Amino acid sequence: MTAELTRGQNHPLPRARLEIRVSxxxxxxxxxxxxxxxxTIHGVEWVAHPGAPVLPGLEVSRQAAADxxxxxxxxxxxxxxxxxxxxxALPVAGQGPARFGAVAAPFTAVTGLDGEEVASxxxxxxxxxxxxxxxxxxxxxxxxxxxxxxxxxxxGLAELLxxxxxxxxxxxxxxxxxxxxxxxxxxxxxxxxxxxxGDRSRPAAPAHGPDHGTxxxxxxxxxxxASPYDPPAAASGAQPADGQGEHGTQRPYPxxxxxxxxxxxxxxxxxxxxxxxxxxxxxxxPPPAAPPAEPGRPARPVAGDxxxxxxxxxxxxxxxxxxxxxxxxxxxxxxxxxxxxSRREKELDQVLSDPRSRIGGxxxxxxxxxxERYEQLVSRAGEVLDRDVAQLxxxxxxxxxxxxxxxxxxxxxxxxxxxxxxxIPMALRLGDLHLPEADRIRVPMLVRLxxxxxxxxxxxxxxxxxxxxxxxxxxxxxxLETAVAHAxxxxxxxxxxxxxxxVIDPAGAGTQALAPLAQGGVLAAPPARGAAGTADVxxxxxxxxxxxxxxxxxxxxxxxxxxxxxxxxxLIVNDFPHGFDDRAVNQLRYLADEGPAVxxxxxxxxxxxxxxxxxxxxxxxxxxxxxxxxxPDDHLAxxxxxxxxxxxxxxxxxxxxxxxxxxxxxAAARISWRR
Amino acid sequence: MTVNxxxxxxxxxxxxxxxxxxxxxxxxxxxxAPRRGLFGSRTREIDLDASAVLFADxxxxxxxxxxxxxxxxxxxxxxxxxxxxxxxxxxxxxxxLVDLQRVPVHIDQIVFTVNSFTGQxxxxxxxAFCRLVDETNGxxxxxxTLAGGGAFTAQIMAKVHRVGQGWSMTAIGTPxxxxxxxxxxxxxxxxL
Numbered sequence: 001m002t003a004e005l006t007r008g009q010n011h012p013l014p015r016a017r018l019e020i021r022v023s024x025x026x027x028x029x030x031x032x033x034x035x036x037x038x039x040t041i042h043g044v045e046w047v048a049h050p051g052a053p054v055l056p057g058l059e060v061s062r063q064a065a066a067d068x069x070x071x072x073x074x075x076x077x078x079x080x081x082x083x084x085x086x087x088x089a090l091p092v093a094g095q096g097p098a099r100f101g102a103v104a105a106p107f108t109a110v111t112g113l114d115g116e117e118v119a120s121x122x123x124x125x126x127x128x129x130x131x132x133x134x135x136x137x138x139x140x141x142x143x144x145x146x147x148x149x150x151x152x153x154x155x156g157l158a159e160l161l162x163x164x165x166x167x168x169x170x171x172x173x174x175x176x177x178x179x180x181x182x183x184x185x186x187x188x189x190x191x192x193x194x195x196x197x198g199d200r201s202r203p204a205a206p207a208h209g210p211d212h213g214t215x216x217x218x219x220x221x222x223x224x225x226a227s228p229y230d231p232p233a234a235a236s237g238a239q240p241a242d243g244q245g246e247h248g249t250q251r252p253y254p255x256x257x258x259x260x261x262x263x264x265x266x267x268x269x270x271x272x273x274x275x276x277x278x279x280x281x282x283x284x285x286p287p288p289a290a291p292p293a294e295p296g297r298p299a300r301p302v303a304g305d306x307x308x309x310x311x312x313x314x315x316x317x318x319x320x321x322x323x324x325x326x327x328x329x330x331x332x333x334x335x336x337x338x339x340x341x342s343r344r345e346k347e348l349d350q351v352l353s354d355p356r357s358r359i360g361g362x363x364x365x366x367x368x369x370x371x372e373r374y375e376q377l378v379s380r381a382g383e384v385l386d387r388d389v390a391q392l393x394x395x396x397x398x399x400x401x402x403x404x405x406x407x408x409x410x411x412x413x414x415x416x417x418x419x420x421x422x423x424i425p426m427a428l429r430l431g432d433l434h435l436p437e438a439d440r441i442r443v444p445m446l447v448r449l450x451x452x453x454x455x456x457x458x459x460x461x462x463x464x465x466x467x468x469x470x471x472x473x474x475x476x477x478x479x480l481e482t483a484v485a486h487a488x489x490x491x492x493x494x495x496x497x498x499x500x501x502x503v504i505d506p507a508g509a510g511t512q513a514l515a516p517l518a519q520g521g522v523l524a525a526p527p528a529r530g531a532a533g534t535a536d537v538x539x540x541x542x543x544x545x546x547x548x549x550x551x552x553x554x555x556x557x558x559x560x561x562x563x564x565x566x567x568x569x570x571l572i573v574n575d576f577p578h579g580f581d582d583r584a585v586n587q588l589r590y591l592a593d594e595g596p597a598v599x600x601x602x603x604x605x606x607x608x609x610x611x612x613x614x615x616x617x618x619x620x621x622x623x624x625x626x627x628x629x630x631x632p633d634d635h636l637a638x639x640x641x642x643x644x645x646x647x648x649x650x651x652x653x654x655x656x657x658x659x660x661x662x663x664x665x666x667a668a669a670r671i672s673w674r675r
Numbered sequence: 676m677t678v679n680x681x682x683x684x685x686x687x688x689x690x691x692x693x694x695x696x697x698x699x700x701x702x703x704x705x706x707x708a709p710r711r712g713l714f715g716s717r718t719r720e721i722d723l724d725a726s727a728v729l730f731a732d733x734x735x736x737x738x739x740x741x742x743x744x745x746x747x748x749x750x751x752x753x754x755x756x757x758x759x760x761x762x763x764x765x766x767x768x769x770x771x772l773v774d775l776q777r778v779p780v781h782i783d784q785i786v787f788t789v790n791s792f793t794g795q796x797x798x799x800x801x802x803a804f805c806r807l808v809d810e811t812n813g814x815x816x817x818x819x820t821l822a823g824g825g826a827f828t829a830q831i832m833a834k835v836h837r838v839g840q841g842w843s844m845t846a847i848g849t850p851x852x853x854x855x856x857x858x859x860x861x862x863x864x865x866x867l
Contacts, residue, residue, distance in 0.1 A: 002858065021857065023742065023855075023857075025742070066742060067742065067743075109857065111857075114860070114861075114864070115735060115857070115860035115861070115864075116860060116861045117857065117858065117860075117861075324749070325749070328745075328747065328748050328749030329748070329749070331747040331748050331749075332747070332748030332749075332750070332777075332779035332780075333779070335736060335737070335747065335748065335779055335781065336731075336779050336780050336781040339731045339732070339734070339736065339781040340781065343732065377780060377781055380780045381779065381780045381781065384779070384780060640745070640747070641747045
């Protein structure tokens with residue numbers, strides 16, 4: 001029998017082992033604090049939060065999510081603890097709502113392990129609060145009770161913790177948000193929404209708000225991009241008939257590619273009724289048809305077997321489709337193995353606790369049976385996985401060679417036939433992703449262009465996951481090499497003169513690794529050296545961001561000074577924070593925050609530890625960048641299930657001259673373009 | 676063969692030709708609440724939700740509902756939340772598709788439920804129905820009329836479960852009360 005609590009009401013708890021479920025329409029942080037009889041938290045070790053999820057008798061989630069299950073074992077809670085407060089907070093990073101008044105009322109429930117609800121409480125009436133104590137479990141006469149609290153704090157977590165007399169409230173609140181943001185930063189941005197035909201949901205009705213949002217909890221981290229030159233209409237609040245308004249962040253392809261982004265396109269207040277991506281009314285060429293399957297066998301895979309208006313878009317969608325398929329089939333396999341594991345455990349426990357099993361061979365037979373049942377289930381799950389992996393592998397084998405240069409690995413022959421393109425591609429391959437269960441499949445990690453986030457090539461020692469002996473010097477060299485490969489790829493996939501790369505190398509430590517770029521004649525200027533050089537480059541880019549922003553906000557994009565370079569800009573920073581003073585750091589942060597919207601992107605080659613001297617000042621910078629590693633590392637999560645995928649950087653095969661050849665063509669095209 | 680169910684009735688549904696089901700859809704439809712107030716702004720909308728719970732040996736493993744539209748393994752897909760209902764002419768307003776061939780090997784039962792999220796009982800909802808369709812040929816396997824079905828806010832519709840190498844379906848139709856499928860877990864466990 002469920003007790004539906006109202007604020008202040010309490011209810012006895014029949015069991016010590018419980019689950020606390022939280023459902024909020026939007027990702028929230030869930031945590032718990034332990035308090036003594038006066039409700040005082042005695043230190044940071046009395047708080048369970050995403051950065052420190054496990055305390056005796058208590059476990060919370062490591063990430064912000066729309067749904068949480070907190071495990072509680074009240075028997076295991078220390079005797080000194082008299083209160084367990086369950087708290088919810090809105091994450092500060094990202095684009096989410098900043099107050100509970102803007103989201104649907106969170107629902108909390110205390111349930112038994114069988115899922116049976118003991119008591120529930122819906123936190124209604126919250127307004128400007130961004131953190132709230134939802135429930136309190138407290139000792140009463142040898143037992144435990146739950147009380148619906150619903151006490152919100154407009155000052156957020158820090159104020160909430162301070163109210164429970166935690167001395168380090170502010171530091172801890174910062175630490176919690178940091179841990180959550182790290183969780184967010186690990187996620188691969190959600191893929192573009194698929195065609196809307198299956199999605200019949202309406203825009204959320206006022207009664208429910210985001211509570212009924214259709215985004216699954218994994219769909220975090222997608223920030224709708226404002227492409228550099230389209231905001232004039234958006235800023236003035238016009239832009240009606242594009243038919244995408246109500247989809248908000250679900251816009252299939254934020255920041256539409258070529259065509260819509262050209263500086264010449266916007267025309268004051270006139271409304272362009274044409275679809276930004278469909279220049280002609282002609283239907284797209286039909287996708288290649290898969291030959292009919294032989295009976296009893298799956299259809300033979302074909303490259304470009306997905307929806308889209310061009311082969312490029314179809315391949316992009318196909319790759320994302322393969323990514324999702326692999327994530328899901330692996331989820332099925334892992335779930336089955338987990339279940340088989342826990343079932344075997346349970347059966348073995350039963351054998352142990354059954355006195356009859358001590359006589360004769362009965363126990364052994366039961367153990368053998370449990371093992372066999374386990375093996376059977378795991379091998380059946382393995383068969384399904386193998387079948388699916390084989391099918392995806394066959395698909396990858398036809399898709400990989402068909403990829404255009406921007407999507408292809410450096411060893412793909414398409415790079416040897418490279419020609420400077422006339423159009424900006426839809427997306428760029430940042431590397432490969434794979435899972436241990438399907439080691440042979442490398443999913444291309446494609447991100448949309450123009451880039452929505454800067455890149456951080458982590459040259460820290462901790463980055464290497466395989467325990468290989470890689471010293472810091474070597475890591476720094478690998479990091480810069482990776483950065484050069486990424487930058488060369490970006491230069492190569494943009495039309496001549498539409499992408500400009502600046503390099504800051506304060507101490508000149510990267511001269512050798514940067515040689516392909518510096519000597520290839522593709523940089524805007526030689527790598528900047530020393531404090532003066534750094535200040536100069538940062539100053540110029542900051543000024544550019546200011547100017548373009550002003551022009552866009554003022555609705556006059558054509559009023560930019562005639563000499564202004566309107567191409568996309570990439571700033572590579574090596575050896576950070578070497579040679580950076582406070583002013584330079586601030587400018588860098590400004591570029592990271594404001595740059596992407598106006599076509600200025602950052603690529604930092606840095607070891608976070610080395611810049612620790614700046615304290616939390618730089619944390620937002622790291623958070624705003626997509627972390628990539630120069631060596632394989634499993635730090636990226638997919639948007640559907642959240643597996644940890646191993647990322648591999650796209651390195652040029654050893655001994656290959658393809659990078660130099662490509663850059664030579666880019667350089668030649670730049671020269672002829674300037675004439 | 677459509678079976679018109681009344682509450683509590685249980686029928687085992689093997690495909691007529693002896694074959695096994697490969698793909699089923701649970702469809703849910705109801706009529707939007709009539710407009711009230713001068714401008715129709717005082718309408719108390721009716722929001723029914725369809726959910727599917729995946730069980731392995733009586734343990735819930737995954738759930739597909741309006742906040743989690745696709746099961747992690749991808750075999751069960753919800754077509755999206757409908758908050759207000761349709762015109763009440765028999766079309767599905769919400770649907771859950773199950774590809775039985777892709778269900779993970781350890782999942783042995785999938786239970787379908789309907790909840791009234793806004794709290795109206797099925798007595799207050801007009802033209803509400805819930806049906807199970809064999810997706811391969813569009814044939815309706817079972818249909819329940821929820822409207823006037825009693826003072827309940829939820830119903831455990833049916834389950835599909837493994838039988839030998841294939842699947843079969845049992846209609847359940849047990850009424851219950853609750854806002855989301857979580858509220859129904861105690862009522863679901865006895866029917867597994």
